[in-house]
Amino acid sequence: xxxxxxxxxxxxxxxxxxxxxxxxxxxxxxxxxxxxxxxxxxxxxxxxxxxxxxxxxxxxxxxxxxxxxxxxxxxxxxxxxxxxxxxxxxxxxxxxxxxxxxxxxxxxxxxxxxxxxxxxxxxxxxxxxxxxxxxxxxxxxxxxxxxxxxxxxxxxxxxxxxxxxxxxxxxxxxxxxxxxxxxxxxxxxxxxxxxx
Amino acid sequence: xxxxxxxxxxxxxxxxxxxxxxxxxxxxxxxxxxxxxxxxxxxxxxxxxxxxxxxxxxxxxxxxxxxxxxxxxxxxxxxxxxxxxxxxxxxxxxxxxxxxxxxxxxxxxxxxxxxxxxxxxxxxxxxxxxxxxxxxxxxxxxxxxxxxxxxxxxxxxxxxxxxxxxxxxxxxxxxxxxxxxxxxxxxxxxxxxxxxxxxxxxxxxxxxxxxxxxxxxxxxxxxxxxxxxxxxxxxxxxxxxxxxxxxxxxxxxxxxxxxxxxxxxxxxxxxxxxx
Numbered sequence: 001x002x003x004x005x006x007x008x009x010x011x012x013x014x015x016x017x018x019x020x021x022x023x024x025x026x027x028x029x030x031x032x033x034x035x036x037x038x039x040x041x042x043x044x045x046x047x048x049x050x051x052x053x054x055x056x057x058x059x060x061x062x063x064x065x066x067x068x069x070x071x072x073x074x075x076x077x078x079x080x081x082x083x084x085x086x087x088x089x090x091x092x093x094x095x096x097x098x099x100x101x102x103x104x105x106x107x108x109x110x111x112x113x114x115x116x117x118x119x120x121x122x123x124x125x126x127x128x129x130x131x132x133x134x135x136x137x138x139x140x141x142x143x144x145x146x147x148x149x150x151x152x153x154x155x156x157x158x159x160x161x162x163x164x165x166x167x168x169x170x171x172x173x174x175x176x177x178x179x180x181x182x183x184x185x186x187x188x189x190x191x192x193x194x195x196x
Numbered sequence: 197x198x199x200x201x202x203x204x205x206x207x208x209x210x211x212x213x214x215x216x217x218x219x220x221x222x223x224x225x226x227x228x229x230x231x232x233x234x235x236x237x238x239x240x241x242x243x244x245x246x247x248x249x250x251x252x253x254x255x256x257x258x259x260x261x262x263x264x265x266x267x268x269x270x271x272x273x274x275x276x277x278x279x280x281x282x283x284x285x286x287x288x289x290x291x292x293x294x295x296x297x298x299x300x301x302x303x304x305x306x307x308x309x310x311x312x313x314x315x316x317x318x319x320x321x322x323x324x325x326x327x328x329x330x331x332x333x334x335x336x337x338x339x340x341x342x343x344x345x346x347x348x349x350x351x352x353x354x355x356x357x358x359x360x361x362x363x364x365x366x367x368x369x370x371x372x373x374x375x376x377x378x379x380x381x382x383x384x385x386x387x388x389x390x391x392x393x394x395x396x397x398x399x400x401x402x403x404x405x406x407x408x409x410x411x412x413x414x415x416x417x418x419x420x421x422x423x424x425x426x427x428x429x430x431x432x433x434x435x436x437x438x439x440x441x442x443x444x445x446x447x448x449x450x451x452x453x454x455x456x457x458x459x460x461x462x463x464x465x466x467x468x469x470x471x
Contacts, residue, residue, distance in 0.1 A: 026445070026446035027445055027446065028445075028446075030269070033269075034262075037262060037265070041256075041257055041261070041262075042254035042255060042256050042257070043249070043254045045254070045255050045256070045257040045261075046252050046253055046254040046255040047249055047252050049255050050252045058257075059257060059258065059260070059261050059264075062257055062261050063261055063264050063265050063268070064427070066265045067265065067268055067269070067427065070269060071414040071415055071426075071447075072412070072414070072447070072449070073446065074396075074415075074444075074445065074446020074447045074448070075412075075446075075447065075448065075449035079235055079236060079239060080235060080238070080239050080242075081238075081239040081242040081243050081246070082243065082246075084246070085242050085243055085246040086242075088246055088249050089212070089242055089246075092214060092249075093214065093221070096214050097218050100217070100218060125251045125252070126251060128251070131250055131251040132247055132248075132250060132251065134247070134250065135247030135250065137244075138244065138245070138247045138248065153213065154248065154251065156213050156214055156215050157213055157214055157245060157248045158248055158249070158251055158252050160214060162215075163215060181210070181213070181215060182206055182210070185206065185209040185210065185213065186206070186209075188209075188244075189205065189209065192244050
């Protein structure tokens with residue numbers, strides 16, 4: 001099993017391949033799990049590392065994610081979205097749940113973590129224009145949002161922040177943050193529908 | 197879009213975004229039972245927000261992660277060697293009555309009478325004969341500091357078929373920890389579960405005080421001697437019973453399920469000094 005390269009195949013047909021491997025894994029094919037791991041583990045680990053900001057926890061999250069893939073891949077069906085999006089969601093939620101438990105351990109503030117618990121891995125996320133070059137619809141719809149609202153949505157999705165954390169970080173009432181997020185999602189929906 | 201649809205859409209969007217708590221998300225996961233539009237709505241949001249993952253740079257995990265996954269699956273698949281685990285002697289073909297504390301059997305019988313809900317309905321509809329209860333899965337939450345490898349696992353239940361032949365032994369390998377994990381079961385095949393190549397046995401938690409509410413624990417091993425570790429999706433104390441159903445290969449997401457082949461109660465109270 002190699003994890004050397006972190007380049008992933010985003011070409012058309014990649015999702016079909018991942019879907020086939022998921023089906024094979026559901027049938028008990030260990031080699032398919034290995035191929036799947038080679039293909040997607042870097043992306044999933046990157047997401048989990050971003051959310052957990054701790055290498056050991058992210059490794060644990062990735063391990064648990066693939067055990068879930070092994071045990072539950074039979075529950076995947078196309079009506080749950082593309083195989084890649086399904087895997088991304090599985091990995092994100094695994095990391096988000098672990099992050100919330102860590103938050104509880106640290107009194108609701110990641111800033112309370114000791115330096116041993118923190119990996120200073122985070123760099124600035126790329127701009128939406130650069131980072132979402134292959135997804136112009138989402139980029140366009142996000143750019144329509146107010147900057148604070150857009151930041152909230154990206155922080156929750158990509159970094160696993162809770163709305164309470166954002167409220168504290170920005171010094172704004174929790175109700176305001178929740179209102180921003182909800183309004184932002186509604187605006188996104190309108191934009192998606194408009195361009196669908 | 198009317199108010200109800202609007203609320204549902206907002207919930208689906210918050211779910212996909214990751215803004216719901218774990219408990220809220222688990223609750224939302226039940227909506228698909230009554231709302232056929234829920235799953236497509238989630239997929240709609242998931243598909244549209246998923247490109248946000250492209251903002252996050254990939255990172256290569258160390259080789260040790262895959263090695264751990266292989267080791268963990270090796271426990272599940274081979275059953276040849278399970279480090280640090282003593283699953284105890286395999287029971288004879290017909291297990292003797294399980295020794296239990298006075299009062300526990302009475303409590304079990306009372307629980308049995310009370311549980312005339314979902315699983316019994318499913319049982320009646322089943323083409324597979326119902327297996328008898330072999331034992332009560334006894335779960336006593338232990339203080340975290342008392343847990344040590346020498347304490348665990350403890351074989352706490354044996355699931356039998358309708359002829360009282362043991363099929364699986366269930367051990368409590370880990371109880372919940374203060375880090376929020378919910379513990380693990382270790383399931384050992386001690387008999388010869390009957391199924392064909394297109395089928396799997398799946399274990400479920402039947403949740404307390406929530407009619408017809410079940411949550412998948414995972415697929416069970418089926419080869420004699422095989423051992424599989426199942427990570428509990430929620431505290432074992434949330435369950436009134438553990439049940440095993442026969443499903444298509446790979447299992448089903450639930451809550452709909454196939455015929456029940458065996459089950460056991462989970463008793464979490466009125467027990468002391470069990471271990």
